[in-house]
Amino acid sequence: MTYCVGLLLDAGMVLLSDTRTNAGIDNISTYRKMFLFEEPGERVIAILTAGSLSSTQTTIARLEEDIEHPDSESIMSAPTMLQVAEMVGTVLAEVTRSISGKLGDKAASARASMIVAGQRQGGAARMFLVYPEGNYIEATRDTPFLQIGEHKYGKPILDRVVTPETSLGDGQKAALLSMDSTLRSNLSVGMPLDLAVIEAGTQRVSRQRRIEAEDEVFQAMSVAWSKALRDAFVEIEI
Amino acid sequence: MTYCVGLLLDAGMVLLSDTRTNAGIDNISTYRKMFLFEEPGERVIAILTAGSLSSTQTTIARLEEDIEHPDSESIMSAPTMLQVAEMVGTVLAEVTRSISGKLGDKAASARASMIVAGQRQGGAARMFLVYPEGNYIEATRDTPFLQIGEHKYGKPILDRVVTPETSLGDGQKAALLSMDSTLRSNLSVGMPLDLAVIEAGTQRVSRQRRIEAEDEVFQAMSVAWSKALRDAFVEIEI
Numbered sequence: 213m214t215y216c217v218g219l220l221l222d223a224g225m226v227l228l229s230d231t232r233t234n235a236g237i238d239n240i241s242t243y244r245k246m247f248l249f250e251e252p253g254e255r256v257i258a259i260l261t262a263g264s265l266s267s268t269q270t271t272i273a274r275l276e277e278d279i280e281h282p283d284s285e286s287i288m289s290a291p292t293m294l295q296v297a298e299m300v301g302t303v304l305a306e307v308t309r310s311i312s313g314k315l316g317d318k319a320a321s322a323r324a325s326m327i328v329a330g331q332r333q334g335g336a337a338r339m340f341l342v343y344p345e346g347n348y349i350e351a352t353r354d355t356p357f358l359q360i361g362e363h364k365y366g367k368p369i370l371d372r373v374v375t376p377e378t379s380l381g382d383g384q385k386a387a388l389l390s391m392d393s394t395l396r397s398n399l400s401v402g403m404p405l406d407l408a409v410i411e412a413g414t415q416r417v418s419r420q421r422r423i424e425a426e427d428e429v430f431q432a433m434s435v436a437w438s439k440a441l442r443d444a445f446v447e448i449e450i
Numbered sequence: 451m452t453y454c455v456g457l458l459l460d461a462g463m464v465l466l467s468d469t470r471t472n473a474g475i476d477n478i479s480t481y482r483k484m485f486l487f488e489e490p491g492e493r494v495i496a497i498l499t500a501g502s503l504s505s506t507q508t509t510i511a512r513l514e515e516d517i518e519h520p521d522s523e524s525i526m527s528a529p530t531m532l533q534v535a536e537m538v539g540t541v542l543a544e545v546t547r548s549i550s551g552k553l554g555d556k557a558a559s560a561r562a563s564m565i566v567a568g569q570r571q572g573g574a575a576r577m578f579l580v581y582p583e584g585n586y587i588e589a590t591r592d593t594p595f596l597q598i599g600e601h602k603y604g605k606p607i608l609d610r611v612v613t614p615e616t617s618l619g620d621g622q623k624a625a626l627l628s629m630d631s632t633l634r635s636n637l638s639v640g641m642p643l644d645l646a647v648i649e650a651g652t653q654r655v656s657r658q659r660r661i662e663a664e665d666e667v668f669q670a671m672s673v674a675w676s677k678a679l680r681d682a683f684v685e686i687e688i
């Protein structure tokens with residue numbers, strides 16, 4: 213399983229993903245699920261992936277191949293972020309169909325989805341959730357975050373604190389607490405985590421960090437949040 | 451959809467269910483999902499239901515019929531709570547099979563599950579989650595709560611605060627906050643709520659309450675919890 217979340221804030225974008233991949237619960241590995249593409253000042257794109265590792269790796273590999281061939285249209289040359297989402301959707305759908313075709317009655321296990329977030333110079337920061345069939349939805353001011361994978365455990369905190377006006381600092385905190393709730397409740401979502409921040413209007417990755425299991429800051433936050441929740445619980449009257 | 455939760459504490463049992471039933475999102479009704487059976491001092495049983503209304507209503511109706519016929523074995527005459535769970539499972543599986551048979555390729559929509567909780571004089575308080583196939587699992591000291599229906603949004607708070615030593619008062623609070631998170635994140639879970647408390651060793655329903663949408667105590671708790679979460683969020687440092 214997987215948990216990835218992206219926040220589309222006025223101040224920029226916050227992206228967070230776990231790294232646990234499992235083929236059965238007895239076969240657990242660590243794979244990066246966050247892919248960053250950057251031409252600093254010109255364009256920055258982040259892709260987060262959930263679902264079949266076979267489908268997501270092949271999709272990312274094809275998108276990278278297109279970038280490397282200067283003659284090809286690619287996500288780094290597409291004129292708008294909408295067309296970037298369209299392009300990712302087209303490749304993802306093709307790959308999913310192709311792999312599904314090989315899997316017979318296990319075709320559903322080839323499904324994968326992606327969060328595509330980015331900004332090009334002169335354009336707005338935009339964020340899309342791309343489905344296995346290639347269609348997509350976009351984050352808006354009403355719903356300024358998108359989630360893929362095991363999204364339910366981490367949604368209540370986002371519903372409560374995230375608005376477009378949330379700062380990038382608070383956005384990182386909200387994303388990490390949302391991840392913390394998910395890690396606690398679903399073993400198939402696991403550390404380390406990949407965190408990235410893209411400040412609006414800069415077209416570059418402002419901050420990028422891998423958070424390991426033994427990360428003291430993250431552990432302290434997790435402990436403080438548990439304590440704060442328990443304290444809040446004690447104070448509530450019914 | 452539905453959310454029902456049962457807590458098995460040293461001090462007794464707390465049971466909470468919503469009442470929203472929908473056949474499509476444009477056909478929403480209120481149905482009780484909590485059924486209490488009581489011979490005060492002798493035996494008390496609570497059944498919470500999730501899934502196909504057709505399957506759960508028929509199952510409950512059959513269990514009630516058996517109680518009314520003094521010659522039949524029934525959940526009120528079964529010698530142990532384990533046999534009560536077995537009996538509920540047998541009827542639920544029969545009903546689910548029968549309704550599935552009428553539904554053709556929609557057979558899966560006949561699925562339903564139940565929480566069966568209770569105590570008989572001389573026995574321990576026990577709580578079971580009964581699956582559509584009739585098999586079941588039991589709450590233990592390691593995992594002193596069971597959930598059916600839309601369980602994910604409300605699980606993090608339970609994971610954090612509920613232990614066997616939790617008091618009945620705190621147990622009610624935890625169940626209500628767990629429901630509150632679910633109500634916020636999933637529209638198909640809805641008020642009013644049914645709350646019941648069974649004090650250990652009394653074999654009777656100690657407290658029973660329907661909580662309406664306009665209930666001021668529940669609303670105040672919900673507001674206070676949101677505020678407490680936001681305050682805790684502000685205080686956390688990363």
